[in-house]
Amino acid sequence: MKVRPLEVVLVHLALLVASTAVIYPVLWVVRLALSPSGRLTESGALPIPDEVSLHSFSEFVFAQDFYGRPIFFIQLGNSLLVSGAATIIGVVFALSSAYGFSRFAFPLKNAGLRAMLLSQMFPAVVTAVPLLFLLDALGLFGTTAGLVLIYATSSVPFSIWMLKGYFDVIPRDLDESARLDGASSWIIFTRILLPLIRPGIGLTALFSFMSAYNEFIMASVFLDDVTRYTLPVTLQQSVGGFDPNWGVFAAGSLLLSIPVVAVFFFVQRQMVEGMTAGAVKG
Amino acid sequence: MTEAARAADAARALRRRTRIFLVTAALALLAVILFRPIVIATSPVPPGRRIVLWHSQRGAEKDALEELIRAFNVDHAGELYVEPLNVPDGSMKDKLIRTVPRGGGPDVFIRPHNELGELVRDGVPRPLSPAALPFGEAEYLPGLLDGTTFAGVRHGAPLTYKALLLFYNTRLLPDGPPATIEELIQSRSTLPSGSYPLAYDATSFFFHAPFFLAAGGQVFAASDERFTVFEGPGAESFRLSGRLRADGVLPPEPTYNEMLRLFEGGQAAAIVCGPWYTPQGTIAASKEWGVAPLPSFEGRPLGSFVTVEAAFVSQSTTHPAEAEALVAFLAGERAQSLRFERLALPPVQSSMYGQGGELEASSSTLAGKLARAERLSLEHGQVTPNSTRMGAVWRPADDVLKASSAGRDVDAALEDARYALARVQTAAPPARGPALPGVLLACLLLLGTVLLVRQVRTDMAAPDVARSRLVGSWGRAALAYLAPGVVATFVLVLTPVVVAAGMSMFEYVEGRFVFVGLDNFRDILLPPLDRAFEARSFYFALGVTVLWTLLNVLLHLTLGVALALLLRPTWVRFRTGYRILLVLPWAIPNYITALMWKGMFNAQVGAINALLSPFGFEGFAWFDSFGTAFFANLVTNTWLGFPFMMVVTLGALTSLPKEVEEASILDGASRWQRLVHVVLPHIRPALVPSIILGSVWTFNMFNVVYLVSGGEPGSQTDILVSEAYRWAFERGQRFGYAAAYSVLIFAFLVLYGRMTRRAAKEEA
16 A cells, blocks of 8 residues: 555654653653753753753662662562562453353343443442451551452452453354353453453553552551561652652652553553454455 | 574574573672671670651751760660661651550650651650759750650650751851841842842742741631631731732742752852851852841740650560660760760750850860751740641642742631641531441341342353353363462552541541541532632642543553654664663652652753753743643653553563554555554454553552642642642641542542443543
8 A cells, every 4th residue: 555655644643642742751850850950940942951950860779778778679579560460360350250251141240241330330439447457357457468359459450350351352152162062161261361461461460560660658657677578668758748859759659650551551552452463364 | 483483592592592591680689688697697686675756857967966876875875775777757657546545655765746646646746744854944954854745744854956047148148147138138149140039949838837837827816726827917928929029139949958059059148057067169168158047027036946856766666764764875965965966966955055045065176056046946935836836838839838938828827727736626526326327337238139139140140151150160270370469459458548538437536537428528519608619629630630531641652652652663773772771761760750749840950951952941940830740640650551551562562463564564554554453443442441441540649740740739739649648648648538539539440441341431
């Protein structure tokens, strides 16, 4: 299919404009992170820094706890562990339930799906208190496992909804023909359907990962050991009170985003390139 | 090579790249995750009993505190050791309230005194025995111990105090610091243009308090703790901001950051700030600044609300004697000297001060001058009231000041503020009988069971369900697949929702929950008619929220789908690069980006006004009117939200088989027709769940509204969920009220869900 040069220019122009508009605030965050005073006093329309200093970054990365341990790396590990575990558990649970909702008929199925959606509608402001009570009753208050559980289960309803949508797109005939061949529901689930919804899984996992990774409110109330803290908790410490340290806050936020961007980079390649290969084959 | 072979090659290469990436990532991940256990295993645990100290200090203050702790540990080596935990300032109170009453939490904590009332009500601090106080009561500066005492019981030992003082520009005021505000106002004539005699945060009650107190204002009536902050001479003092600004004494935007910017740029002769501030910028470089006590105003000396930083012992401590020893040490002589020398924080013993408030030890150093200024501020001011109801005063008072500074009607603002406080002040609704909640619960359970049974019977009659019952094992298999997710949801997601909904029929009074039936709902849904459609009422917030949701979802969808379509053609180069860039708003935590957007919309130094200055936008105050503040929130949330729609659309687009599109091209369809009749209908099923979820999230999008506009002006841009938050945390801890708001939000969204489903069914 021939492409007109005008079209190429227009599309690139549109994308450039959008990218610039999108990256503009990010550049301001970068400038704040690089400013020696940690404050944005002089400014204009362009986020070009007058002086550049990396001390906000180094202050965040080389922070030490009371015992002189390199706390940033410990907390980075915690963040990755907690978010990763929560994502894996949440997505596995959600996949299994989404398969059930999509492929089986049973009483209260619609009611169950509605319940999943309804659980998203209640503001988290007030549900935090009973949730913490519940975890205390389960004896999990203050443990990393408890935090993983909170994150995993809070992402399950959303994940079930999204994944069910992806399952629904695949025609039932595929199931039927496999069943005629003698496949069990487990085989259909794992060998046939799962590979086909890989982009959906990637997207859902990405979203779960991000919510768990960036969350700080629950984490800061829940955890009581500085070696168990996740990074956002320490990040929040740099602001608040009379004299917030915006430079460290900005630097820390940028560093915090790197794993998320990395995961997105991987997922989107899976999504796009994995699928086009499959489409040609099919 | 055939196309199929090339594609197979590409797939193989991708699989190999994927494998390499996964292995490297897994190894790196393992290294990072194992870091903690290794470090912990190799750090020695000191011998003796462990005393845990929670604090929120940062920077130099934290270093000084840790130095003191280490000294204490050395003194008590072998018997006990103190381990500090750094807690974010905003979470500390909640953390204490959630952990201490249940036996957890620290042994000792350091906190400013003004939350003491709430902490005592929730059973957090332990009354302090006289042994924990390092100095005799009479030795403390007057008022400091009152701050750490609640309901007649002493709970904390003062470590230091912080009061407002004057920072002045020595070049603009060569004759030294002004003794009176009137003198400062007079100096306007000698100042260069573009400079202001006085700059302080005239939109904050905390900074306005010196004028309030000097005018004779009182926050609470002495006798019955009734709010009197908006009555009498105190109320009149609120007009001062407007007057000073109109007279050109205050800058056009008298806010905290603007005050610092002007001062550091040498454009403000004097500012009112606290001891935590050290000037930077040009004024620091030229060293042309000094500190002084607050001047007098209308013949009366000014003093501020004083914050007492204190150490408390928690109720849950298992080593009270040791905890008190730590408190006594942190509040004692050695610590006082260290804090003064290292941090210039004033000591608490009155014997250290001379007649004129100066520190006998070192009156001429900066630290000495700071101490003197704060001592005088304490003398003429008062320790901030630590009542449980104090928390409800700040925002209404700030709103009145904002109205005054912006030149709006102060009388109307005062009326609004009185109404806001009246709602907080209403005596707790009478507790209904104890049997009633039980009966109600039983009825609800009965109703729930009946509905459930009916639904099961209806579902069982449906043909596809009936069929599956015949194929037995599939039904049981369904249970197995569904169980993990559904059980997890019910236990850890839906149970808290049900409990929180139940909370809406209670009210949180004096530390206990009291059953009030539907009173909260009545208050919210049936306000006085003249207030029903103004800001802070349920209906106003509902309208704003609906508008907010509609506009946002529309914008997210349009932008997301459009950009995904632009990124689709394979001939677009740097696709991956664009995709990464366009997903950044989603990837970077929204607490920093929302704050950055707020900064960009700043009237004086914001980038938006700088960009739009050719169109006359200099100094445009975005947050002063509903439309523009709403717009600022909208822009920010659109920026944050469109990547999600874009990514979902990209995913949906990948599943569109090429053959279908190619067939339509062969049929002669134009680009536009292809888009509307082939592409969009195909991706719609994949987008619908995201649109529904997106609308629900936007409806409840708290972060953006709270951080960007902060509800300005006057709570007009607050949506329902931020109103709920304010009731829970800013207006006197009305958790039952907040829960009732949440139930109403929920009901509205359920209704919306029903309507969209009906519309979808009709279409199909």
